[in-house]
Amino acid sequence: xxxxxxxxxxxxxxxxxxxxxxxxxxxxxxxxxxxxxxxxxxxxxxxxxxxxxxxxxxxxxxxxxxxxxxxxxxxxxxxxxxxxxxxxxxxxxxxxxxxxxxxxxxxxxxxxxxxxxxxxxxxxxxxxxxxxxxxxxxxxxxxxxxxxxxxxxxxxxxxxxxxxxxxxxxxxxxxxxxxxxxxxxxxxxxxxxxxxxxxxxxxxxxxxxxxxxxxxxxxxxxxxxxxxxxxxxxxxxxxxxxxxxxxxxxxxxxxxxxxxxxxxxxxxxxxxxxxxxxxxxxxxxxxxxxxxxxxxxxxxxxxx
Numbered sequence: 001x002x003x004x005x006x007x008x009x010x011x012x013x014x015x016x017x018x019x020x021x022x023x024x025x026x027x028x029x030x031x032x033x034x035x036x037x038x039x040x041x042x043x044x045x046x047x048x049x050x051x052x053x054x055x056x057x058x059x060x061x062x063x064x065x066x067x068x069x070x071x072x073x074x075x076x077x078x079x080x081x082x083x084x085x086x087x088x089x090x091x092x093x094x095x096x097x098x099x100x101x102x103x104x105x106x107x108x109x110x111x112x113x114x115x116x117x118x119x120x121x122x123x124x125x126x127x128x129x130x131x132x133x134x135x136x137x138x139x140x141x142x143x144x145x146x147x148x149x150x151x152x153x154x155x156x157x158x159x160x161x162x163x164x165x166x167x168x169x170x171x172x173x174x175x176x177x178x179x180x181x182x183x184x185x186x187x188x189x190x191x192x193x194x195x196x197x198x199x200x201x202x203x204x205x206x207x208x209x210x211x212x213x214x215x216x217x218x219x220x221x222x223x224x225x226x227x228x229x230x231x232x233x234x235x236x237x238x239x240x241x242x243x244x245x246x247x248x249x250x251x252x253x254x255x256x257x258x259x260x261x262x263x264x265x266x267x268x269x270x271x272x273x274x275x276x277x278x279x280x281x282x283x284x285x286x287x288x289x290x291x292x293x294x295x296x297x298x299x300x301x302x303x304x
Contacts, residue, residue, distance in 0.1 A: 024051075027105040027106075028047055028051075031095065037187075038161070049089065062105055069097075073086065073090060090114065093114075096111075097111040129259070131252075132154050135236065137239075139151075142238070144201070145223070146235060149228060151198045152198070153249035153253070154252055156253065157254060163215060167214055168209055168213075169211055170182065171214075178194040180192050232246050251282060253271075267279055
C-alpha cells in the first residue's frame with residue numbers, strides 16, 4: 001500500500017496508539033498537531049480531499065509538484081465549490097506543504113506559487129446599527145439567557161463557541177472595568193471588558209448563582225452551539241430581521257466599531273484577529289453609503 005493510500009485509510013486521525021507509520025502520515029500529523037477543535041476538523045477534512053485526489057491519480061502526496069497542485073486547484077473548481085471554499089482548501093494545502101518542507105519531508109515547497117482563486121467580498125452586509133439595536137431589544141424580551149448571548153456576540157464581538165464556553169467564575173474586575181476571561185480561537189486566553197449594559201445583562205442571566213455555565217439552556221445545562229444558533233435565528237425572526245446567524249452579530253460589532261471611527265488597529269485588537277487583513281475584509285464589507293462619493297458630487301454640482 002502506498003503512502004497516500006495509507007493516509008486515506010487512516011483518515012488522518014492519529015489519536016490511536018499506532019500513530020503515523022510513514023513519511024506522508026508523519027508530515028500530516030505534524031501539521032495537524034498545531035491545531036485543535038473546529039480548525040483541526042476543517043484542516044483534517046481538507047487534507048483528506050487532497051490525499052484522496054492524489055490516490056485517485058496514483059500520486060504520492062509528498063511527490064506532488066506545482067503542476068500537480070495547479071491541476072488539483074482546477075479539479076476543485078470543477079466540482080462546483082465556491083471560490084472562497086476553494087481558496088480556504090488551498091490555504092490548508094499550502095500550509096501542509098510549507099511545514100512539510102520546513103520539517104525536511106520534501107526538498108522544496110510545491111505549493112508556494114500555486115494560483116489561488118480571486119475571492120470577492122460577500123454581498124451580505126450584516127446588521128446595521130439600527131438592526132443590531134432592534135435585535136438586542138428583542139432578545140431582552142425573550143429571556144435573560146437570550147439577552148446575555150445577544151450582548152456577548154453583538155456588543156463584545158465574541159464568537160459563539162467562546163460565549164457558550166464561559167463560566168460565572170470567569171467574571172471579574174480589572175482596574176475598574178468589569179471583565180470576562182475567555183478562551184479564544186486557537187486556545188488563546190483573552191480578557192474582554194464588559195460595558196455596563198453587558199454587565200447588567202449577564203447579572204440577570206446568572207442570578208444568584210456563583211459558579212457554573214454563564215449561559216444555560218432551558219434544562220439548565222450549558223448552552224451549546226447548536227442551541228445558540230437556534231436562539232439567534234428565533235430572535236431574528238421575532239425582530240423582523242429575517243435569517244440571522246451568530247457570526248452576523250460579531251460582524252455587526254466589528255463594522256459598527258469601524259463606522260464609529262474606531263481605528264482599524266484597535267478594532268483588530270477587540271476582534272482578536274491575528275492578521276489585520278482579516279479586519280480589513282469587514283471594512284470592505286461595510287458599504288458605508290453615508291460617505292459615498294455620489295453625495296459629495298451632487299452637492300458640489302447642484303451648489304455650483
